Amino acid sequence: MVAADADGDGRMTFVEATVRWLTDPASWEGPGGIPARVVEHLALSVAALLIATVIALPAGLAVGHARRGQGVSVGLATVGRAIPSFALMGLVLPITQAYDPANGFTIYPTLFAMAVLAIPPILVNTLTGIREVDQDLVEAARGMGFTEAALLARVEAPLALPVILGGFRSATVQVIATTTLGAILAYGGLGRYIIDGIAQRDDGMLYGGVVLVAALAVGAEALLALLQRLAARRSAEPIRANT
Amino acid sequence: MLDWGWIGDHLPQLAFRTAQHLELAAIALAIGFAISFAIGVAAARWRVLYPPSAAIAGIVFTIPSLALFAAFVPATGLSILTAEIPLVLYTLVILLRNVVAGFDAVPADVLEAADAMGFTRGRRLLRIELPLAVPLIVAGLRVASVSTIGLVSITAILGDALGGLGFFIYEGMTRFFATEIAVGAVPTIVLALVADRLFLWLERAITPWSRRTRTATAG
Numbered sequence: 396m397v398a399a400d401a402d403g404d405g406r407m408t409f410v411e412a413t414v415r416w417l418t419d420p421a422s423w424e425g426p427g428g429i430p431a432r433v434v435e436h437l438a439l440s441v442a443a444l445l446i447a448t449v450i451a452l453p454a455g456l457a458v459g460h461a462r463r464g465q466g467v468s469v470g471l472a473t474v475g476r477a478i479p480s481f482a483l484m485g486l487v488l489p490i491t492q493a494y495d496p497a498n499g500f501t502i503y504p505t506l507f508a509m510a511v512l513a514i515p516p517i518l519v520n521t522l523t524g525i526r527e528v529d530q531d532l533v534e535a536a537r538g539m540g541f542t543e544a545a546l547l548a549r550v551e552a553p554l555a556l557p558v559i560l561g562g563f564r565s566a567t568v569q570v571i572a573t574t575t576l577g578a579i580l581a582y583g584g585l586g587r588y589i590i591d592g593i594a595q596r597d598d599g600m601l602y603g604g605v606v607l608v609a610a611l612a613v614g615a616e617a618l619l620a621l622l623q624r625l626a627a628r629r630s631a632e633p634i635r636a637n638t
Numbered sequence: 639m640l641d642w643g644w645i646g647d648h649l650p651q652l653a654f655r656t657a658q659h660l661e662l663a664a665i666a667l668a669i670g671f672a673i674s675f676a677i678g679v680a681a682a683r684w685r686v687l688y689p690p691s692a693a694i695a696g697i698v699f700t701i702p703s704l705a706l707f708a709a710f711v712p713a714t715g716l717s718i719l720t721a722e723i724p725l726v727l728y729t730l731v732i733l734l735r736n737v738v739a740g741f742d743a744v745p746a747d748v749l750e751a752a753d754a755m756g757f758t759r760g761r762r763l764l765r766i767e768l769p770l771a772v773p774l775i776v777a778g779l780r781v782a783s784v785s786t787i788g789l790v791s792i793t794a795i796l797g798d799a800l801g802g803l804g805f806f807i808y809e810g811m812t813r814f815f816a817t818e819i820a821v822g823a824v825p826t827i828v829l830a831l832v833a834d835r836l837f838l839w840l841e842r843a844i845t846p847w848s849r850r851t852r853t854a855t856a857g
Contacts, residue, residue, distance in 0.1 A: 409712050477834045479788025482823035485807040489639075489816035572702040579704075579795065580811060589708045593795070598712050605705040612700040 409598045413606065416599030427587070429607065436584035436611065439502065439577060440570045443509030447566065451514045452559075455521025459555070460547050468522055472515035480573050483508040484580060505577035512573055513566040520562025524555030557627040564619035571612045585611065641817040648821065652806075656825060659802025662793065663786045666722055670729025670782065675775075678737030679763065688738055695731040703728070703789050707796060721793040721800050728789060729782045736778025740771030773845045780837030787830045791822065803829075 407415070416422055423429050458464045484504040491507070492499035528551045536550045552559075578586030585608045592601025645652075681688040698706075706724035714720045744767050752762045791804025801808060806822025809815075 473834065474831065477784045477830045478827050479791055479830055481788065481791050481804060482807060482826040485811060485819040485823040486827075488811065488819060492814075568700055572700060575702040575704040576792070579808070586702070586704055589704050590795070593708055593711060601708055601711070605701070605709050608705050609701045612702065613697070616700055 447513035459525025524558030666725035
């Protein structure tokens with residue numbers, strides 16, 4: 396470790412240790428290497444977001460279009476938001492493990508908790524976006540003979556797109572940041588470096604992991620913010636704050 | 639499925655960990671509220687302060703909790719500071735935004751009327767702006783308290799001395815013991831839901847004129 400001691404005081408600062416770990420070719424190789432961990436991290440995050448989308452998007456579209464059941468949906472979303480992910484992972488662990496001893500400990504509890512984490516922002520933003528579409532436009536389209544399905548697909552959904560994407564954006568950032576917790580349950584992903592870094596008192600690995608997860612979350616945030624802006628420019632509606 | 643005997647034997651520990659959980663959360667909320675209130679009031683007067691503080695808060699929010707707790711380990715060891723510094727930072731992200739939005743939501747004509755009535759800046763802040771900002775501030779406290787209660791359980795990775803109810807979740811996971819996990823997880827969820835309801839009730843009690851809840855915080 397003394398080899399990386401740039402200021403010559405015999406100790407490495409955490410910055411030196413982090414740079415050394417991040418630039419060490421060994422950190423980038425093999426099944427525990429950075430590329431492999433990033434893939435694991437993104438795979439679980441994307442899977443959780445897909446599950447959440449399959450559940451929350453149709454539900455949000457239906458409730459927003461029908462303009463009924465909003466109170467129940469928002470209430471459920473509030474409860475979902477209040478449930479701590481770590482506690483949820485713990486609760487489902489014994490159940491998933493009983494059904495699948497191989498993946499029940501590593502993948503499923505994290506996947507389940509991340510899907511639950513992603514549902515509320517997608518659901519609430521989708522139904523809010525649809526509900527806030529100008530009702531004059533909706534009536535005009537209805538008068539032109541649009542079926543309800545066509546109305547939703549061609550009028551309401553495109554106009555609500557920026558708000559819906561806002562929901563995806565906050566869901567994505569939260570999921571990428573929180574998937575880190577999977578490492579506590581022996582899943583891979585970038586949280587692995589943080590847990591192992593604490594356990595092995597390896598500051599370089601610990602901070603390297605911190606930097607990588609933060610970069611991934613900030614990168615996803617920037618990408619989705621750009622997408623959202625493009626969508627907002629296409630639909631003439633201004634972006635509404637997501638709530 | 640649950641080992642009720644184990645639960646019965648560990649009631650004193652459960653009480654201790656629940657109290658610790660609430661203590662860790664309350665300290666973070668109190669400090670976070672004091673700091674964000676001070677910055678919020680300052681930013682309400684000097685607008686230039688708001689963009690930089692909001693930008694910093696936004697960046698903090700994208701840092702995973704596990705990473706932020708771990709980040710202070712080399713500096714502060716496995717002490718209570720290692721848990722409280724990140725907990726306070728996360729409350730700041732939520733509270734600062736709502737405090738500023740609260741002051742921001744005070745209509746300009748109300749302020750002009752107050753000035754015309756001869757209110758000084760200090761009295762106007764205390765008697766006019768603050769009461770009108772309270773609903774959004776309480777809404778922020780609600781979101782912050784729920785998120786802090788969840789985050790406290792993650793401090794269990796920092797060792798036995800911390801974690802609150804998360805201690806049982808973490809130890810139960812490492813020992814493959816479902817009962818112990820449930821003893822930590824169920825009360826954690828209950829605490830979070832109770833805090834949510836409590837602040838929602840408070841929010842409605844303070845603002846009987848608005849029947850819709852208002853939240854300025856993104857989910």
